[in-house]
Amino acid sequence: MKCADEFRSREITAPLVEEIANSLRRPVRIMEVCGTHTMSIFRHGIRSLLPEGITLLSGPGCPVCVTPASHIDAFLAAADLPQVTIATFGDLIRVPGAERSLAGARASGARVEIVYSPMDALTLAQLEPERTVLFPAIGFETTAPTIAATILAAERLGLTNFLIIAAGKTMPHALEALMADPELRVDGLLCPGHVSAIIGSEAYRPLADRHHLACAVAGFEPADILSGLLSLIRQINEGRPGVDNCYTRVVTAEGNSRAQHLISEVFAPADSEWRGLGTIPGSGLVLREQYRRFDGMEQLAIPVQPVRELKGCRCGEILKGRLLPPDCPLYGTACTPLQPIGPCMVSNEGTCAAYFRYSGRKTSTARQEPKPLSVS
Amino acid sequence: MKTDSIISLDHGSGGLASQNLISGLFLKYLTCPQLRDLEDCAMLGEYAGRIAFSTDSYVVDPLFFPGGDIGSLAVHGTINDLAMRGARPLALSLALIIEEGFSFASLERIIASVARASEAAGVAIVTGDTKVVPKGKADGLFVNTTGIGLASHRHDISVKKAQPGDAVIISGTLADHGITIMSCQAGIDLGGDIESDTQPLHRLVGALLEEDAGLVHVLRDPTRGGLATTLCEIAQSSGVDIVVEEDRLPIRPSVSTACEMIGLDPLYLANEGKCIIICDQDGAEDILQLVRRMPEGRDAALIGWVHEGQDGRVSLTTRIGGSRLLEPLTGQPLPRIC
Numbered sequence: 001m002k003c004a005d006e007f008r009s010r011e012i013t014a015p016l017v018e019e020i021a022n023s024l025r026r027p028v029r030i031m032e033v034c035g036t037h038t039m040s041i042f043r044h045g046i047r048s049l050l051p052e053g054i055t056l057l058s059g060p061g062c063p064v065c066v067t068p069a070s071h072i073d074a075f076l077a078a079a080d081l082p083q084v085t086i087a088t089f090g091d092l093i094r095v096p097g098a099e100r101s102l103a104g105a106r107a108s109g110a111r112v113e114i115v116y117s118p119m120d121a122l123t124l125a126q127l128e129p130e131r132t133v134l135f136p137a138i139g140f141e142t143t144a145p146t147i148a149a150t151i152l153a154a155e156r157l158g159l160t161n162f163l164i165i166a167a168g169k170t171m172p173h174a175l176e177a178l179m180a181d182p183e184l185r186v187d188g189l190l191c192p193g194h195v196s197a198i199i200g201s202e203a204y205r206p207l208a209d210r211h212h213l214a215c216a217v218a219g220f221e222p223a224d225i226l227s228g229l230l231s232l233i234r235q236i237n238e239g240r241p242g243v244d245n246c247y248t249r250v251v252t253a254e255g256n257s258r259a260q261h262l263i264s265e266v267f268a269p270a271d272s273e274w275r276g277l278g279t280i281p282g283s284g285l286v287l288r289e290q291y292r293r294f295d296g297m298e299q300l301a302i303p304v305q306p307v308r309e310l311k312g313c314r315c316g317e318i319l320k321g322r323l324l325p326p327d328c329p330l331y332g333t334a335c336t337p338l339q340p341i342g343p344c345m346v347s348n349e350g351t352c353a354a355y356f357r358y359s360g361r362k363t364s365t366a367r368q369e370p371k372p373l374s375v376s
Numbered sequence: 377m378k379t380d381s382i383i384s385l386d387h388g389s390g391g392l393a394s395q396n397l398i399s400g401l402f403l404k405y406l407t408c409p410q411l412r413d414l415e416d417c418a419m420l421g422e423y424a425g426r427i428a429f430s431t432d433s434y435v436v437d438p439l440f441f442p443g444g445d446i447g448s449l450a451v452h453g454t455i456n457d458l459a460m461r462g463a464r465p466l467a468l469s470l471a472l473i474i475e476e477g478f479s480f481a482s483l484e485r486i487i488a489s490v491a492r493a494s495e496a497a498g499v500a501i502v503t504g505d506t507k508v509v510p511k512g513k514a515d516g517l518f519v520n521t522t523g524i525g526l527a528s529h530r531h532d533i534s535v536k537k538a539q540p541g542d543a544v545i546i547s548g549t550l551a552d553h554g555i556t557i558m559s560c561q562a563g564i565d566l567g568g569d570i571e572s573d574t575q576p577l578h579r580l581v582g583a584l585l586e587e588d589a590g591l592v593h594v595l596r597d598p599t600r601g602g603l604a605t606t607l608c609e610i611a612q613s614s615g616v617d618i619v620v621e622e623d624r625l626p627i628r629p630s631v632s633t634a635c636e637m638i639g640l641d642p643l644y645l646a647n648e649g650k651c652i653i654i655c656d657q658d659g660a661e662d663i664l665q666l667v668r669r670m671p672e673g674r675d676a677a678l679i680g681w682v683h684e685g686q687d688g689r690v691s692l693t694t695r696i697g698g699s700r701l702l703e704p705l706t707g708q709p710l711p712r713i714c
Contacts (some may be wrong), residue, residue, distance in 0.1 A: 160414075
């Protein structure tokens, strides 16, 4: 992490902070799209260094947060089948569906394993041929290529006990839908570094042109984020919004064509339900016809779950940047990281969880998770 | 007894198989006379001072990990709990709950490890118990150790004693145990020098208190929940605020890299051989040097200060000069998706 250290040193960041303060001419509202940006901003205390005129809004870029309860309920329906093992990314297991989470299902006897990549889920399927391993395939363009590669590997291996529930989403359509909302007043977008590595910085050009929106692609270290913010403020000042790639060590204009090809080989675009944002046309990824035998919904005959929003939860408006977490009546009282109601509270990357964790809302440590990791 | 055999329910029955297990395995490694007597309890003798008493159960998964195993961890953990109140550990108990079918060879490895750890620490296992539960009713092996120690009247070390102006010292690098276990559980081989820091701290604490004239106010080992959660407990119990500085925190580069990779915050990962020392600022430099002279504390660092405050807030001054609050850990640390 030596290279990351350079982007975290005060020698590099202090001049950027100063330049931002000197450049700001009017109050601006900037949305950081990616959950990892939200995390990093909190983790490094970046808000505390910025002038008051900059309002940072957290966008819909946490894949766990935007996964609707109906998808979680589908994962739970699969988990309840005796022959099924759910192999999932860790931060999905506490996300509440209509009534339960995968953690709750595990406590009641379902087999739920945490994996670090979809390939691990595939390995599990090979090790346990008598069981069906289902991978809840959530995520954006960042995770989609590895999931696609896993499907192709399963195809090559002729595995019949590996399934996914395709719940992936793509970013540009969602941003387009978001920016079309007249109530959303955003001057600039801090565009997601990871997603951009796949789709390329030029993917935001139509958005910038159509909505007269400043866009800056940024990495996740403090110097990256500060450079992105400075670029946005300069674009706003000059009245010439465009797309500035501030993450050239990772992101190119066209993106990663091999990864893009993998995604389009396995997945086709489809309308998709986003938690809090509703259905966005063309923003989801479903398995193409020739890979439908890996479709868990179809193979396990899981009925499509009804779309239900959580009572009192304002995650939708928080994801749109209309409200801040403390504006939600459930925040910090009924909804805490220990007992999350809304998706924004569940993942570390969720706006509410990040607010709660880093901005001083007190919590009780009395209640424990059903099965804490055994480290001692 | 054959080493390729497995533990059966008979081994916990109290009958002949139990006796064979005790004499053929436990007493082969654990040689304290009080234990060998096989009485219902051990008699410890007479001591002047305040008796410290602590218990802890160990359910670590996996049972064997780089740097240690459940046996050494169970010895060190309870010794450290006693040491954190300034007590000198006198004796330990060892209770095992074994799942039917558990490998005899693994059990032997673990008991040998308990024996080595207890001998190296100079704290004997003086009494014990073994139960075997049917297959599926436990996860291989659970261990409990209970410890008795002796604290002098000279010291009153407590989580409630942090005072404004005090210095915060950590006795070594952070997150080594937590990242080791989590990478084992994830099946990721991180390589490098990543291993658990499990070690006893009673000698370090003994040296600290021998020299001490009431300068040490709080000792606490940041186990589950890590440094952040433990500092929150201290701040809340003492009714003070604590500010730590990110660039003073000792974290091995390999651990830091692994945490970045898996998406975990090292401030929330467990340590099993480190202690937080909160002491009077006047003695802080001397105490730091003393700790650094001990093998257990060679990477010790002064990481922050105690401030006046009512809410028990702990904050971190980040490397870039920002400030963020450290909250207690909620739930379990989960790796992130991207």
